[in-house]
Amino acid sequence: xxEILKETSLEDKFITHFNELESRINGESKSxxxxxxxxxxxxxxxLGLPDKRNEEYKYTPVQxxxxxxxDFGVVGEQATLSADEIRDNYIPGLKTNTLVFINGxxxxxxSEIISKDIIxxxxxxxxxxxxxxxxxxxxxxxxxxxDAFVALNTALAENGSFIKLENNKVIEEPIAxxxxxxxxxxxxxxxxxxLFIAGKSSQASFIEVFKTTGEQASFTNVVTxxxxxxNAHIDYFKIQxxxxxxxxxxxxxVWQDRSSYFAGYTFTLxxxxxxxxxxxxxxxxGCESHMFGLYLLNGSTHVDNHTAVDxxxxxxxxxxxxxxxxxxxxxxxxxxxxYVRQIAQKTNAFQxxxxxxxSNEAIINTKPQxxxxxxxxxxxxxxxxxxxxxxxxxxxxxxxxxxxxARVLLLYAYAAEILENIKLDPLKDYxxxxxxxxxxxxx
Amino acid sequence: xxxxxxxxxxxxxxxxxxxxNLEIKPGEVHAIMGPxxxxxxxxxxxxxxxxxxxxxxxxxxxxxxxLLDLSPEDRAREGVFLAFQYPVEIPGVSTTNFLKTAIxxxxxxxxxxxxxxxxxxxxxxxxxxLVEIDQALLSRSLNEGFSGGEKKRNEIxxxxxxxxxxxxxxxxxxxLDIDALRIVANGVxxxxxxxxxxxxVTHYQRLxxxxxxxxxxxxxxxxxxxSGDKNLALELEEKGYDWIKEEVDTATA
Numbered sequence: 001x002x003e004i005l006k007e008t009s010l011e012d013k014f015i016t017h018f019n020e021l022e023s024r025i026n027g028e029s030k031s032x033x034x035x036x037x038x039x040x041x042x043x044x045x046x047l048g049l050p051d052k053r054n055e056e057y058k059y060t061p062v063q064x065x066x067x068x069x070x071d072f073g074v075v076g077e078q079a080t081l082s083a084d085e086i087r088d089n090y091i092p093g094l095k096t097n098t099l100v101f102i103n104g105x106x107x108x109x110x111s112e113i114i115s116k117d118i119i120x121x122x123x124x125x126x127x128x129x130x131x132x133x134x135x136x137x138x139x140x141x142x143x144x145x146x147d148a149f150v151a152l153n154t155a156l157a158e159n160g161s162f163i164k165l166e167n168n169k170v171i172e173e174p175i176a177x178x179x180x181x182x183x184x185x186x187x188x189x190x191x192x193x194x195l196f197i198a199g200k201s202s203q204a205s206f207i208e209v210f211k212t213t214g215e216q217a218s219f220t221n222v223v224t225x226x227x228x229x230x231n232a233h234i235d236y237f238k239i240q241x242x243x244x245x246x247x248x249x250x251x252x253x254v255w256q257d258r259s260s261y262f263a264g265y266t267f268t269l270x271x272x273x274x275x276x277x278x279x280x281x282x283x284x285x286g287c288e289s290h291m292f293g294l295y296l297l298n299g300s301t302h303v304d305n306h307t308a309v310d311x312x313x314x315x316x317x318x319x320x321x322x323x324x325x326x327x328x329x330x331x332x333x334x335x336x337x338x339y340v341r342q343i344a345q346k347t348n349a350f351q352x353x354x355x356x357x358x359s360n361e362a363i364i365n366t367k368p369q370x371x372x373x374x375x376x377x378x379x380x381x382x383x384x385x386x387x388x389x390x391x392x393x394x395x396x397x398x399x400x401x402x403x404x405x406a407r408v409l410l411l412y413a414y415a416a417e418i419l420e421n422i423k424l425d426p427l428k429d430y431x432x433x434x435x436x437x438x439x440x441x442x443x
Numbered sequence: 444x445x446x447x448x449x450x451x452x453x454x455x456x457x458x459x460x461x462x463x464n465l466e467i468k469p470g471e472v473h474a475i476m477g478p479x480x481x482x483x484x485x486x487x488x489x490x491x492x493x494x495x496x497x498x499x500x501x502x503x504x505x506x507x508x509x510l511l512d513l514s515p516e517d518r519a520r521e522g523v524f525l526a527f528q529y530p531v532e533i534p535g536v537s538t539t540n541f542l543k544t545a546i547x548x549x550x551x552x553x554x555x556x557x558x559x560x561x562x563x564x565x566x567x568x569x570x571x572x573l574v575e576i577d578q579a580l581l582s583r584s585l586n587e588g589f590s591g592g593e594k595k596r597n598e599i600x601x602x603x604x605x606x607x608x609x610x611x612x613x614x615x616x617x618x619l620d621i622d623a624l625r626i627v628a629n630g631v632x633x634x635x636x637x638x639x640x641x642x643x644v645t646h647y648q649r650l651x652x653x654x655x656x657x658x659x660x661x662x663x664x665x666x667x668x669x670s671g672d673k674n675l676a677l678e679l680e681e682k683g684y685d686w687i688k689e690e691v692d693t694a695t696a
Contacts, residue, residue, distance in 0.1 A: 395531040396541060398491050399601060400519035400549040409544065413535025 010063070011048060013072040015041070018155050032135050033127060040144040040154035047148040056147075059333045059365045060275050060304040062249060069217045069247065069272075070187055081182050081213070086110050089178055089211045094426035096176035096207070103181055104159050104190020104220070115171045118204075119164040123193050126162030133164065138195055141225045141281070142253040149249045149275075153223040157193030160222075165202035165232070174205035174235075174424060179222070183245065184214035194224040198232040198260075205235040205424060212246040217272075222250040228260040230284065236264045237427065241434065242271040244299055251277040258284025258313070265422065266305060266322075268295040269434060274303045282344075285315045293322035294418040296438050297330035297362070304333035311344040311374075320351040323418055325411055326362035334366040336381070342373040351381040356388055356414060408439045415439075444469050444640045445510075445609060450501035451665075452489050459485040461665035462501070467609070470637040474651055474676060475644045477662035478684045483644045484528060486662070487613040490642075491525035492518050505609065519545075520552040522608030526598040526615050533585040538597060539567070541585060542604055549605065570603035574630040592623035599630040610634075611642045616650035628653030648680035663691055 018041050025034075050057035051064065066072075086100055086107075097120060100110035106122040113120050119130075127134055144151040163175060181188045196206060206226075212218045228234050240248060248271055254262050264278050280289050295303045309318045324332045334353045355364045368381040388410060396406035415435050422428040450463040459482045467473055475483050489496050490503070492515035503510040510518060533541075547557040558566075571578065574596045586594050595615050602610055612631065616624055631654055635641065643654055651659075651673060659676045661669040663684070668691050669675065679687075 389531075389533075392531050392533045394493060394515060395527065395533070396536075396545070397515040398519055398525050398527075399541070399545040399605065400516055400552070401541065401545050402516050402548055403514070405544065405548065406516075409536060409541065410533065413533065416535050 010067055010072065011045065014044065014152060014156065017072075021156060021158065031127070031131075033138060036139050036144075037155050040139070040151045043145050044148055044151035044155055047151060049148055056306065056335075057275075059331070060273070060302065062149075062273065062275060065247060065273050066219065070189065070219055072189060081180065083110065085213065086178070086180060089180060089209060091176065091207070091209070091427055091430045093429070094174065094176070094424065096174045097171075099161055099175070099177045101159060101177065101179045101190075101192060103188045104179070104192050106159055106161070115173050117166060117169040118171050118175075119162070119166075120175065121162045123160035123162055123195070124158055126195070130162060130164075133162075133195075133197060137197060137225065137227050139225075141227070141255050142223050142251055142279075147251065147277070149221050150223055150251050153191045153193055153221050153251075156191045157223070159190065160193035160195075162195050163206075164197045165199050165204055167199035167229075168201045169199065170202065171204040174207055174427070176207040176209065178209045178211065179220060181212040181218040181220065181246065182214055183212055183216035183218040183243070185216065187217045187219075189219040190221075192220070192222045194222070195227075196224065196234075197227045198229055198234050200229045201231040202229070203233040205237070207237040207239065207427065209239045210242060210246075210248060212243045214243065215245060217245045217247065218243075219247045220250070222248075224250070224252045226252065226254040226262070228254060228256045228262050230257045231259045232257075233261040234263070235423070236262065238264070238266045238276065239431070240267065240271055240274055241269040242274075244270060244272050244301065246271045247273045249275045251279070254278075254280040254289075256280065256282050256284060256287045256289065259286040260284065261288045263290035263421075264292070265418075266291075266293040267431060267434075268293075268297070268303050269438060270297075270299075271301055271303070274301075276303075276305050278305070278307045280307075280309045280318070282309065282311050282316045282318065283313060285313045287313075287316040289316070289318040290421070291318075291320040291322070292418050292421055294415055294435075295322075295324045295332060296415070296435065297324065297332055298327040300329045300331075302331045302333075304335075306335045306337075308337040308339070309349065311338070311340045311347045311349060314343065314345045314347065316344070317348045318350070321418065322353045323414065324355045324364065325358065325415065326355060326364060327358040329359075329361045331362070332364040332366075334364070334383070335369065336367075337369045338371070338379065338381070340370075340372040340374045340377050340379065345374050345376045347374060347377040347379070349377070349379045353383040355383075355385040356411070357385060358388065411439050412436060444471075444506060446504040448502050448504075450486075450489070450503065451499045452485060452496050453499055454485070454496050458499070459496070459665055460489065463662075463665070463667060465660065465667065467640045467642065469640055471658065472635070472641045472643060472654060472656045474656035474659045475642060475662055476646070476659060476676060476679060478688070481662040482665040483662050484613055485665075487525060487528075487611045487642070487644050490611055491515060491523065516548070517552070519605070519607075520549045524602050524605055524607030524610045526595075526602060526610065526612045528613040528615075528617065530586050530594040530598055532587045532589075534587055536585050537583060538581040538585050538601070542567075542601065546604065566604065570600060573603050573633055574600045575626050576600050591618045592620065595619060595623065595627050596630075599627050603630065603634055606634075608638065609640050609642070611644065613644045614646060615643075616645055616647060624650065625653060648676045651676045661687055663687060
């Protein structure tokens, strides 16, 4: 009986959060977006938090772990991180526009915008000041009617960013968003929301870094919508290097207009439970989309990458490569959907997921899912799961390379296939460093 | 250099080597021939330290040390080199890069300073000529997409770089056209000194026209059943292995 009471209470807690939010933002409750919030909340109530009966969350028991690890009380006072503690998380040598969010809340003090020709705002402010863009783009892509976490974020998001590139603007300095959770003294949870709008023929790189410090549990439910207009060129990076008490659900939803380019890179090095959704809609001809992922898992880390690319127009190209190295009792999940609509003739779509399991207890569930209605297309998919190649190991040893060194060399080469696609050198160096450190220390 | 005494080895419980005795002195070239499945490649693998093979009896003394006591990497560091019958393709690792690691680990083992980048490159250029191999090939992923001839030339190039004392060529000639065969053999001959020894495992006498052996041994059912000089290889080429098989089978029957 008490179990049932507890079950209803988790969703109810979020509903309490919503009521609390509604009472606070009295003046805004007439806005168009507020109607969407209310719709999203209704949708959340209907959907409920997914458990393993939900096909999309079959291997990733988010509901269960949230119940087990969180109170979800109303968010308390701000964290007390020092400037140094925050700067420690920055990517060295990379000149960026820097946005810092502490426990989900934008910190103006630690943020710095250095590029001209770009609009960067706190999400909350944009809701008031950029009504036209908000009405046109916000919550138009990430579907709050389908996914409970998107619904929850849409209902509750109060923080995050609004970033807009005007037509033809090329932003040299990447835009780095650091989401830092301070879970030193108590659990934290946040629902940041980002909206990136790239005007025609504009170009920029976005980097989202998620970092938790402290021993208490943290939960982040982030939604990012990326609007890539005609001929725009966007690189998007998501870097997750968290404490093992960190729970993360994130959805990045990309919409591409004709002749545009989008490349998404997802790096996951640690965390308790991570679920990443990357959805791309190709809604114009001549588009190019890349999805690269690398996950290095150990301990009992659980990482689930769900990707979907929807070819809705002809003559576009998408390519996906996700690679994982799993040790200990870690658990990886990969699900890659490719839709090619009947109209999307001459589509080229490729997908590959590769995994190396270094222990007998590590688990990977991988599922490619191609649905193709067009008949004149080139599509392929494949997945491989195996151990480290013993024959290659022996070959290197027989040349005098020590066994441990040979293992690192092989694993690093395996990971490098993802890393070598990164064009921003300092970022590439930084990630190479993280990967190399991990391989030396833990494998 | 190398003394093999009564060597027995098996894989997955199946006996492959049944008492090999062989002594190799510095400067000598020994050819190991024999019909398919006679244990030639197993012998090469056991010498290099491949773990799947279990040595069930016998001993191998190499330069006064117990070879079987050494890990594969330490054997290489002590100067043993195996040219693979099927060189492994390793995506993402270039020949240049991994050789730099290998050479420096070998030097570290021998208490030498690491080789600086310039010396490494100079040595590399010199050895490249030996097997007529292109630098572009060496910057690519190891053996990935290489032709059969390129793979074997790369093996001999690595041998040249590592300067082993005992080289074991495991069917390095198999599948090569005559031009590639000449290049490979030529490389091996140039690397030969009075201090180094070579074991040539082969199926075909043809290679031995180019790499002339001091001794030829015939392996059958995991034992050396006949030894001779290079004329034995010619005889085998002419008559095949059946007469040897008969001799052995009659004697053991």
